[in-house]
Structure formats: C-alpha cells, structure tokens
Amino acid sequence: MSDRVRILSRAGSTTVEPALLPAASGDVIRVGGGSRLAGTVPVEGAKNSALKLMAAALLAPGRTVIGNVPRITDIAIMADVLRGLGCEVTMSESEPLPVAGSPRADTVIIDVPPAPSCQPDVDLVRRLRASICVLGPLLARCGRVSVAQPGGDAIGSRGLDMHVAGLARMGAEISAADGLVVASAARGLHGATIWLDFPSVGATENLVMAAVLADGTTEIDNAAREPEIVDICAMLTEMGAQIDGAGTATLRIEGVPELRPVRHSTIGDRIVAGTWAFAAAMTRGDVTVRGVDPSFLAVALDKVAASGATVDTTGDGFRVRMERRPRAVDVVTLPFPGFATDLLPMAIGLASVSEGASLVTENIFDGRFQFVDELLRLGADIRTDGHHAVVRGRERLVGGRVRATDIRAGAGLVIAGLCAEGVTEIADVHHIDRGYPNYVADLCSLGVQVQRLSGAPAG
C-alpha cells in the first residue's frame, strides 16, 4: 500500500436531521460495574452497508428505497451529502419492522435527479469515511467529480491509493492532492483488470460502483469479501448490473448502459451483533441477538466459544451464555472472513478480564490500539508492541473516567465498565452515536445500570 493518500479528519458544520443530531459531545455514559447482561436484543441494518447502499442509489435516476437503515448520525450525514448533490432524502420507520420489537430502523427514500451535482459538500464529506463511496457512482454518472478526502475514525492512516489507481485503470484522469480527489472521464469509463494490493472494502465498493456503468468488462482481483460487499452487489444486481463473484476474491462486472432504482433491505450489523456476543461473555451473561446472519461473524463467535461461552446459532441470530470466568484466547484481525478489526476493542476487553494471557494482533489499521490507554485507566494489564498486544487478564477492572476514541472503542469501553468495580464514566460518546443506535437503552433492557448524562464534564 505505497503512496498512501493521508486522510484529513476534521469535523465541519452540517444540517443533519434534527432527530439524528449527535447529542452534545460533552455527554457521558455512566456505567455501574459488576453487572451481568441478560435478555434479547435486536440488531438493525449494518452501518457499513447502508451507507454504501445510499451512495449506490446515485447510479440510477428516480426513487430508491432502502430498508432496515440504522438510526445513527453517520446515516444522517450521508443523507445530507446526497441532499447536497440534489437528491431528495426522507426517512421513516421501516415497515414491516425487520426485527420484532425494533422501532429503530428507518426506511430511507432517495429521489435521485437526472443530473446530480458532481461536487459533494466538503465539510460533510470530511465528517464521514464512507462518503468517499460517492466517488465511483458520481464519476460513472457525471463523467467528473471533485470530492474532499473523507474523515472518519482516528484508527490510523486510511489510504485512497487503491481507489485512485483502480479508477485510473478504468480511464479516469484522477489526482488526489491538497485534501481533494478530482477525477474526470470525458469519454466515459471502460472495463479494466484491477489487482488490489489489499482487499480494501472501500476501494472494492467504489470500483464496483464505477464498473457497473463502464463500457466493457472489469475484473477486480483480491477484492474484499465482506458481507457488506455482497449486499451492495445484490442491490446493484437488482438495479440491472451484471456482477459475478460477489463474496469471492474475484469480481467480474459487465458494464451496462443504465440502471434502474429499486427497493432493498440492508443486512444486519455483524459488528453490533459481535459487540453483544463479547459483552455477554465478559459479563458472564446470557444474551440472545436477533436480526443478523450468524455466519457473518463465525470467527468472532468461535472465539467467544473458545473463551468458555456456550454459543447457539439460529437462522437470524445467536445466543451467548457464559457461566464462568472467560479463558484467554488469541485473536488476529484479518479481512473477512477473518476476525473483524472493528471487534478488536471487544476482543481486548474480553482478554482484560480473562484467566491467562492473550496475544491480540491487529493487521488492518495502524492506530487501532489508541484506545488501549483508556483501558489501562480501568486497571487492565496490556502491553502493545507494534501491531501486537499482550493482555494479561484481571479478575476485575476498576471503575474510572475514560474517553471514547472511536465508535468501536467507545462501545468496548462501556462493556469494560460493566466488568469494573465501581462506576465508570465514558466521555466523547458522540463517537458511539455514529454506529450504535440506542446503545444505552439496549444495555438497560438487558438489565444493567447504565445512564447517559447530558453535558456532564468529560473525564
């Protein structure tokens, strides 16, 4: 992954849906330690799928309807990105509800104009990593695009070189400099053979979305195989695209002249589901998760089982029961179907309270261990060296004041707080709002003492 384009991570002003505005960044989640999670929790659509499905809507003029979209701030920002491009975007409660008892999924209706703008709002794009996924569709639709380098979590350098190189192979003139990616394809994009240095999720998505309207056949080798890639390929196929190999390392796309808008429902969120699986194991709880295909997180569930939990899977979810102190397990993050990097904070959290020492290796993001300093404040025994962490489990952590450094770290710290003696306060919880709809309410419904305090001073 040479010549990485560094990403600027800067917040800007926006006009996101009032209902979805992040609460003040001074909000704190207060967790009472020593609690056990028990009950059933529904999981909504996957953030990292829904955001890309919304970008894919740009490929067809007319009304696209996407169901099972989670109510989180990242979705609201993406809606505003699309509005800025001339789309009308409205949201309403998903019907029928994808998961019984879940009021939190939306149906997003996107009316795409015949000629969308090709210049997404710079400030909005910088708030959201997934906004880079408008690059491929806009280039395919408009023949030119100028998009800011996106923001997102502080989990390490997040290159764009594979997006840029792939589109260049398809005939785009493209440059990424001074915080802006500028691309044009005056004579349209053409099919190409593209070998990705690494199975990048975002690059695969952008290149597929560009290739579906390109002239001729595109082959993407070493493509990402995440369930979210399969979901976007399914929606594109429903729209009239010709794609073979979704879910494998080789995607073959035959370009078509145009696509039509469709209705599509988002797959369940495997990372939110995985968070509950680890939370059940860490708190010696009993949690049933519904609304996700358990094969999406087979390796994660296998690790939870290896730590001593009983894991039963069903057609649309799983149950995790833990009756003992967890045993240490080693974890290595890898592209799908490997262990998801987004569950690394949960794996380190589990290791922190397990019997024995665990070796946790991160292979995707170079800054993912940033949150470890916060876990140390709760008394965890963790030593990091490069992309490895050695975690020696403690019977109990100690309550304290910590800060969410990104979405997943934030969610993981809340769970760690449940395993601590005394009270833990997690600040900067707006990060959690970006990816977990109703996190505090879900925790309360699982029987633990958790409160969100507005505007409380950060630790």
Ligand code: EPU
């Ligand atoms: N990379 C490059 N050059 C590129 C593209 C990627 O060097 O052109 C590098 C990145 O810097 C990173 C690695 O490749 O080190 C993997 O990046 P990838 O492109 O696969 O990740 P992404 O598309 O930026 C998505 C999710 C992440 C998730 C990763 C890996 C979205 C919006 N984000 O990011 O989710 O961790 O895939 O599965 O889909 C989250 O939801 O909290 C989150 C961070």
